[in-house]
Amino acid sequence: MTSPTCFQHPDTAATTRCGGCDKSLCTKCATFDGGKDRCAACVARYHQGKKTRAVVMGAVLVLAAGGVGGWFALRPPGAASSEAQAFDHGKKGMFIRHLKDELGRQPCDKAKGREYAQALFEAGDLRGVIQAGDDFIAQCGKSTALRQLTYTAHVQLQEFDLAARDVTELIEGAPSNAGYFIWRGMAYEAASALDKATADFHQAFLLKPSEAQVTNLLATAAMREGRACDARMTVLEHFQSQPGKARDPKMEQRLAELSSAGRCGSDGRGRAELSFPAKAPRIVEFPVEGGAPGRLLVDTDSARVVLSKAFAQRLGLSLEGARTVRLQAAHDVLTVQLTEVSELALQGAKATHVEVGVADTLPDGVDGLLGLNFLARFDVKEDAKAGRLTLTERAPAPRAAATP
Structure with a gap:
């Protein structure tokens, strides 16, 4: 297979594609902006259309949250109020004043607070959105919908550090929401963190x-x-x-x-043929030197191999300095500590330097979960009727063609 080349530099291998026009790009020609690699022309178009995208983004964030730190002032007292007075809300002005009056009578009405901030957002008053959201949360407590709006306003204003701070608050309230980590990661990326x-x-x-x-x-x-x-x-x-x-x-x-x-190089070595009784959990035995084998449940929900803390201790794994993360596994979200095993072998199938998570609790009757980062090292074929899972060594990935 011929390696694709950069559309600007035909002698250089492409490493990505433009998220706007789909052209092949090398590292020098790719600019990461707005969550995508882009060519120079698409970066310019992206910023020209930022206001329209921000309005759409605000709607998407509110809809997405339906599916899926402390507060501090963003500006000196009085600065925002003078901005708000100077802002022309246009056709929405009367409606916004009405909502503000309603909130004056019932300052912690969540529905009215959300409606007020949304109206400011739709009128383009991003500073007003931030002030309204922060004031409400400071007085009345946390609000997911309002914090989503202040995050979006900060993103449009290119205040990415403040956007990251806002979504950190959202993560604290919903630590298993992958979307929030994407939003914060994109804000960090834009801030060069x-x-x-x-x-x-x-x-x-x-x-x-x-x-x-x-x-x-x-x-x-x-x-x-x-x-x-x-x-x-x-x-x-x-x-x-x-x-x-x-x-x-x-x-x-x-x-x-x-x-x-x-x-x-080759991802995994050797071959394994794993058999399971019909309609039974897919459990394989993991050998342990000098002791009884462990029982691992094959789990394609889990991005990582996961071991119980007791089993990790039997293997002599150290958790010193291990990072704690949340992991979707076994139809649940587990809190695990990440470490690495030098080698993981099942029958003749072996993989080296495998990241594993160590959990306090796992489903009854198992010592661990055989996750994607082991299975993906092999070509996997499953025969559900026969109750058989076959792992075979994958051919090494092709190398990039040498540049003339």
Whole structure:
């Protein structure tokens, strides 16, 4: 397979595609803006249309939240009120004044507070939105809808540090909402806090590995850090999270580009054929030197191999300095500490340097979960009728063509 080249530099291998026009881009030509890699022309168009997109984004955030820190003043007292007086709300002015009067009589009416901030947003009064949201939350307590609006207003004003602060409050109230980690990661990215952005995209992926947007954001972050093989593995884990489902052609293309961009060796070695009784949980035995084997439940919901704390202690794993994250696994969200095992082997199938999560509790009768980051190292074939899962070594990814 021929490696795609940059549309601007035909002698240079492309590492991504423009999220606006779909042109192939090398690292020098790609600018990460608004959650996507873009060419220079699309960056300009993106900023020209920012006001329209921000209005749409506000609506999307409110709708998305239906599915899925302390307060401090953003400006000196009196500064916002003078701005508000000077702002022309146009046709919405009378309605906004009416809502403000209503809130004067019932200052903690959540429905009215939300309606007032939304009206300010639709009128384009972003400073008013922020002031209204912050004032309400300071006086009446936290409000998800209002904090979403203040986050969106800060994003449109390019106040990305403040946007990140706002969504941190949302995360505190809903720590399993992957969307919030995406929003904060994008704000960090725009503020050039790249390490924090990568950590948030990683957390979002652990919660929603089946989501293409999450996968692309994490893969792009890995590429920017020069980790093409990690980016490729992220896409493979995404595919493994959807066994039996047709692959998105765009994600297939992304995988091909990432595979050609890196010099990745074989992901996993050897072969294993795992058998399970009909209609029974898919449990495999994990060998332990000098002791009884552990029992691992095959779980394609889990982005990571997960071990119980007791089993991790039997294996002698250290959790010193381990990072705590939340992980979708076993039809639940688990809080785990991330560490690494040097090798994980089942029958003849072996993988090295495997990240694992250690959890205090797991489903009864199992010592761990066999997650995507082990399974995705192999070509996996499942015969549901026969109760058989076969893991075979994948051919090494093709290397990028040498530049003349």
